[in-house]
Amino acid sequence: MARREATVAEIVDAAWELCRAEGLGGLSLRELAAKVGMQPPSLYSYFASKNAIYDAMYAQGAQQFAAREAELAFTGDPLTDMKLLNRFFVEFCTEDPVRYQLLYQRPVPGFEPSAESFAISVQSLEATQRRFAEVGLDDQRMVDLFTAIGTGLTDQQISNDPGGDRWTRLGDEATEMFFHHLQTRRTKRGTRR
Amino acid sequence: MARREATVAEIVDAAWELCRAEGLGGLSLRELAAKVGMQPPSLYSYFASKNAIYDAMYAQGAQQFAAREAELAFTGDPLTDMKLLNRFFVEFCTEDPVRYQLLYQRPVPGFEPSAESFAISVQSLEATQRRFAEVGLDDQRMVDLFTAIGTGLTDQQISNDPGGDRWTRLGDEATEMFFHHLQTRRTKRGTRR
DNA sequence: GTCTATATTTGGATAGAC
DNA sequence: GTCTATCCAAATATAGAC
Numbered sequence: 001m002a003r004r005e006a007t008v009a010e011i012v013d014a015a016w017e018l019c020r021a022e023g024l025g026g027l028s029l030r031e032l033a034a035k036v037g038m039q040p041p042s043l044y045s046y047f048a049s050k051n052a053i054y055d056a057m058y059a060q061g062a063q064q065f066a067a068r069e070a071e072l073a074f075t076g077d078p079l080t081d082m083k084l085l086n087r088f089f090v091e092f093c094t095e096d097p098v099r100y101q102l103l104y105q106r107p108v109p110g111f112e113p114s115a116e117s118f119a120i121s122v123q124s125l126e127a128t129q130r131r132f133a134e135v136g137l138d139d140q141r142m143v144d145l146f147t148a149i150g151t152g153l154t155d156q157q158i159s160n161d162p163g164g165d166r167w168t169r170l171g172d173e174a175t176e177m178f179f180h181h182l183q184t185r186r187t188k189r190g191t192r193r
Numbered sequence: 194m195a196r197r198e199a200t201v202a203e204i205v206d207a208a209w210e211l212c213r214a215e216g217l218g219g220l221s222l223r224e225l226a227a228k229v230g231m232q233p234p235s236l237y238s239y240f241a242s243k244n245a246i247y248d249a250m251y252a253q254g255a256q257q258f259a260a261r262e263a264e265l266a267f268t269g270d271p272l273t274d275m276k277l278l279n280r281f282f283v284e285f286c287t288e289d290p291v292r293y294q295l296l297y298q299r300p301v302p303g304f305e306p307s308a309e310s311f312a313i314s315v316q317s318l319e320a321t322q323r324r325f326a327e328v329g330l331d332d333q334r335m336v337d338l339f340t341a342i343g344t345g346l347t348d349q350q351i352s353n354d355p356g357g358d359r360w361t362r363l364g365d366e367a368t369e370m371f372f373h374h375l376q377t378r379r380t381k382r383g384t385r386r
Numbered sequence: 387g388t389c390t391a392t393a394t395t396t397g398g399a400t401a402g403a404c
Numbered sequence: 405g406t407c408t409a410t411c412c413a414a415a416t417a418t419a420g421a422c
Contacts, residue, residue: 023300025218107218141366145363145367148345148346148349148360150345152345153341155341159297167341174341178370180373180377181373
């Protein structure tokens, strides 16, 4: 039924709003029901438990990530594409800190994403790894360093300048720094042969 | 009274243990009381509220950071000292993720550190800024980039390889990369004169 | 300072009528 | 599917005896 789907979507949307206002852990079924104009028990016609709602949110977030990533217009030039990847990741995470928290930091006690929802994330991660490889980033250490840079900018931005751009605006420069480091390493290795 | 101080310390220690086991938000006064062999209401002889306990934990964590930082043996060589700072920060944060969360991410709904406790953190931050300046790091953008690197390594380590060293071990290489970037910038600017 | 007893609130979740 | 009524558990916090 399309009707049912619509209601499910409405509930999930309302849950996001509540979490953005009061934190991920602050979600309560009473408030959620009130927000969508239901009595609390009625929610159980759509979700088996509170964690099932978190799971739906998780799946939605992971799908958003995958969809947005698939839209990226890569150029084939490694540095340009790395900047694109970095900018995408940092923007995606900082534009909705609660989503970032749910997807990548798991701060809800007792909640673990279901296998189905987690699979969406895994698929995305694999896609990202392929992107990295296409851009010439195949060394795991260097991939880890690059992801750390993205996470660090994201985290500082969210924690210390929410809504601003004090750290996000450093993304391109950070990527150039990283790219240059990559090239230096490669040259040294080539020379040793 | 020394007796009282000792009990207060025992309560705070027990609170840390519980938080490490069940997450910062999972702390309950019932469990805490049980852990120190009291009935829940007795805790109120030592702390006015649950948040007062969080506040004591926050103050303790901030003091630990300040004390450990003051012990660092700087050499005067910029690169060496930056590596030292990075290693210190990442180690301090990853060795107790819950403390990191409490001090730098504020994920306890409704808790804000008191002015007194927050002042300890502010003092530390200023000390760190002075250290940066002594090492030649005076550009705010570059300080921000350096702290983002530290936070990124920390965050990835905690989220994706807890207890391991997959990201912490990249600290020195990351610092070298950053240092080289700093020098390049400086040279370019010098050349332009 | 510590206890028992209890107030009060707020959760998630279920039963069963309609 | 939605409601009312309710259960049950857990939480912070207070009152007052000892």
